[in-house]
Amino acid sequence: MKQDFKLGIPEYFNFAKDVLDQWTDKEKAGKKPSNPAFWWINRNGEEMRWSFEELGSLSRKFANILSEACSLQRGDRVILILPRVPEWWLANVACLRTGTVLIPGTTQLTQKDILYRLQSSKANCIITNDVLAPAVDAVASKCENLHSKLIVSENSREGWGNLKELMKVFLCHPGWSTVARSWLTATSTSLVQAILSLLSSWDYRHASDSHTCVKTKHNEIMAIFLTSGTSGYPKMTAHTHSSFGLGLSVNGRFWLDLTPSDVMWNTSDTGWAKSAWSSVFSPWIQGACVFTHHLPRFEPTSILQTLSKYPITVFCSAPTVYRMLVQNDITSYKFKSLKHCVSAGEPITPDVTEKWRNKTGLDIYEGYGQTETVLICGNFKGMKIKPGSMGKPSPAFDVKIVDVNGNVLPPGQEGDIGIQVLPNRPFGLFTHYVDNPSKTASTLRGNFYITGDRGYMDKDGYFWFVARADDVILSSGYRIGPFEVENALNEHPSVAESAVVSSPDPIRGEVVKAFVVLNPDYKSHDQEQLIKEIQEHVKKTTAPYKYPRKVEFIQELPKTISGKTKRNELRKKEWKTI
Ligand code: ATP
Ligand code: MG
Numbered sequence: 001m002k003q004d005f006k007l008g009i010p011e012y013f014n015f016a017k018d019v020l021d022q023w024t025d026k027e028k029a030g031k032k033p034s035n036p037a038f039w040w041i042n043r044n045g046e047e048m049r050w051s052f053e054e055l056g057s058l059s060r061k062f063a064n065i066l067s068e069a070c071s072l073q074r075g076d077r078v079i080l081i082l083p084r085v086p087e088w089w090l091a092n093v094a095c096l097r098t099g100t101v102l103i104p105g106t107t108q109l110t111q112k113d114i115l116y117r118l119q120s121s122k123a124n125c126i127i128t129n130d131v132l133a134p135a136v137d138a139v140a141s142k143c144e145n146l147h148s149k150l151i152v153s154e155n156s157r158e159g160w161g162n163l164k165e166l167m168k169v170f171l172c173h174p175g176w177s178t179v180a181r182s183w184l185t186a187t188s189t190s191l192v193q194a195i196l197s198l199l200s201s202w203d204y205r206h207a208s209d210s211h212t213c214v215k216t217k218h219n220e221i222m223a224i225f226l227t228s229g230t231s232g233y234p235k236m237t238a239h240t241h242s243s244f245g246l247g248l249s250v251n252g253r254f255w256l257d258l259t260p261s262d263v264m265w266n267t268s269d270t271g272w273a274k275s276a277w278s279s280v281f282s283p284w285i286q287g288a289c290v291f292t293h294h295l296p297r298f299e300p301t302s303i304l305q306t307l308s309k310y311p312i313t314v315f316c317s318a319p320t321v322y323r324m325l326v327q328n329d330i331t332s333y334k335f336k337s338l339k340h341c342v343s344a345g346e347p348i349t350p351d352v353t354e355k356w357r358n359k360t361g362l363d364i365y366e367g368y369g370q371t372e373t374v375l376i377c378g379n380f381k382g383m384k385i386k387p388g389s390m391g392k393p394s395p396a397f398d399v400k401i402v403d404v405n406g407n408v409l410p411p412g413q414e415g416d417i418g419i420q421v422l423p424n425r426p427f428g429l430f431t432h433y434v435d436n437p438s439k440t441a442s443t444l445r446g447n448f449y450i451t452g453d454r455g456y457m458d459k460d461g462y463f464w465f466v467a468r469a470d471d472v473i474l475s476s477g478y479r480i481g482p483f484e485v486e487n488a489l490n491e492h493p494s495v496a497e498s499a500v501v502s503s504p505d506p507i508r509g510e511v512v513k514a515f516v517v518l519n520p521d522y523k524s525h526d527q528e529q530l531i532k533e534i535q536e537h538v539k540k541t542t543a544p545y546k547y548p549r550k551v552e553f554i555q556e557l558p559k560t561i562s563g564k565t566k567r568n569e570l571r572k573k574e575w576k577t578i
Contacts, residue, residue: 009218009427015245015281016059016096017213019224023260023287024052033261040086041310042285042294043302048086053221053234055093058167060211062087062094065166066125067211072147074214075500076124077145077224079117081105081132081271084294087152088270089164092280095223096241099214100125102223103236106271108561111135118143119435120574121224121236124418125150133157147545148516153400183537218427223466224434227275227371228345228560230569231452231470234369236434240427247428250396252282255367255378256314266316267295267303272562273371274345279317288314293516300324304333311337320563323362323497326355335360340381342367346564347465348489349385366390368465370451372401372443373397374428376419376462388487389462390455396428414466414479418448425449454481471567473502475510480546482567488541489548490532492523499557501571503550514548515570517556527553 010018011487026032036049048057066072071124078100082088085341095102103121105114107129114135115140118126126136127150137159140146151160218224222241223566226234252258256278266278283290293306303325307315317325322343344367351365367378368390376399379391393399398420409415419429421444429449432440443449454466464474466481473480482500491499496517503513514534522530531551558566 007247009242011200011218012215013241013245014096014099014213014216015222015241015284016056016093016257018053018095019245019285020059021056021213024056025282025373027052032287035261035263037284037289038086039263039289039291039310040084040294041306043296044525048224050086053428056091056186057209059090059093059097060209061167062163063088063097063211063213064209065150065161065163066094066098067099069161069166070125070150072098072125072148073101073214073285075101075221077103077121078125079103079105079121079126080124081107081109081114081126081128082152083107083129083296084270084292085129085152087127089280092276096216096245097211097213098495099216100219101221104223104225104271104275105282106269106561107132108269108271109135111138115139115142115495117226117455118146124148127152127163127289129153130155130157133160136509138496140236144262202381213477216241218246218274219431221431223276225276225371226271226437228562228564230560230564232466233435235371235439237430238432238434239430242427244276244374244428247282247396247426248277249285250394250428251277251367251375251378252286254380254395255375256282256286256316256342257381258286258288258314262286262288262313262315263337264288264310264316265293265306265310265312267293267321268316268345269562270319274562277369277374281464287512293394298324300328303475304328304330305314307335307338308333311339312571314340316342316343316344319343319346320559322348322356323352323413324361330356330359335362338362341365344375347388347390347483347564349490351487351490353387360536368463372430372449373419373451376417376451386458386460386462389458389464392461393463393464397426399463400448401455401463402450404445406448409456411457411459411461415470416445417450417451417453417455417463418445418453420447422447422451468567471501471571473500473510475502475505475512476508477544478545480512482540485514485538485546485548489516491541492537494518494525494534497557498546499565499567499570500548500573501567503574505549512546513550513552513555515557518553 037052039048040048054168080091122145124145125148130153149160150163151157152163182199219240221238246399256415264283268274274495341362342365349368351366365379369375374396375394377390379385400418401415403415452469457463471482485500486498489495496519498517498569502510505511535547
């Protein structure tokens, strides 16, 4: 499996041309099931389905807009901040076709966040909607590289190209690009409005498309993804065309177990690399259908209803989502088509996987990876799942546990999770942190890229996550990973969620402190008594030295936008109060 995956990389590679357009050909030749390539729904019952051919046609039109109306050159950078609307997928493919560098951002960004991203990425173009356009306008004058703005909206906005209108213009005739360009620079929009209203009566689907995909080198930068910012400011990770375009085939084939008959739904926000992983590259590499529900907010019942109403076969979500789903009465829903469930982004605790299995009959196949990588470890279909383990290394990488000197540690010993990068850096790995050579260099040790996560491998070759290196607690000479303590805490009936960090202690240096969100039924219980009960429970469930000497009840845990627990915030709070 490993050797097959590591066969030579072509000199030129472009996912749009070499993968998507190939599926179009297969589709036309009737050599693929009749599944759509893309299937979008929203809460109002609206629905949109595109074949690979339609996806190709529409994305080529979008590509023309980027090159002509927005005057973007290959290598220019495009920030894309949109919710789960179809245009988000078109923008992804249009950037591939034009060789422009995509930088996705979440719609939850504030004006300050947008300024940080525009300035630090030196973006030339931004694509967003009505909600965020005012924030962009408020900071645009401070962003010298930004020269074009596209809005996805029913309404026009001064200084912005309107994507929906431009699509009609470009779809009518490539020559209309001149009109489109004038739209962007128009001081008076009334003339353009008049032209566009005339054009809007034309059926754009009948129009021709014409765009030649650029010939990108496999090692040319394709996209910049920002990390989740769990341990500080998000880092900008640069990925080449082969990195995700080819590398994510391990996710699609082995972890997600996708075929062209599958319908895959991944719930992650459009701002994260996880969306590129599971809502773009992995399913489309396999010719599967990308399903999406434009849910503005997380609603467990909508997720459960969608899984039962639509023929979704593969479901991917974050551990926090599964945790909330199992708190509902799932048994009344029937997931007729669902056959494979996966989770990644954080450890998923065995209590959640067990509840999900009891209620649905399906296992959750945990995967482990980073914005910097494709799948590092995973539980693959057909493999025995060891609850709590991240599974085995993906065929993309040589994954090892290494010590402080970069030596490989034997099974059973805890160390840093590393990916071998010498003599050859694998292509499913980012190339560098943008404009941060020292940070990039700090990830290398000996022959390895150091993930920043601690773990160990058991004698069967399964990997076990211990903690982010920063989260490890050193108490009286013991090294304690928060994950195991949180697992034990979460098994107590009073605990809805927990986070464990170090807290200063005059004798032990640090002790384990647990922040606990209580289940509603327990909020009125005697708190001192409950703390003792919880501590006793942990002592019995895991090695007693790990029990939390301090316990604090809180209303909610601090989380990143993507729902990960920010232990560093809790830790900072602890250490400031010394
Ligand atoms: P930042 O790098 O900005 O602090 P982040 O590391 O959370 O944020 P991501 O790249 O989104 O940003 O997340 C990757 C990290 O998520 C991994 O390094 C690991 O700590 C954690 N992670 C991902 N999957 C798993 C998993 N299955 N089990 C445990 N941890 C996981
Ligand atoms: Mg990280």
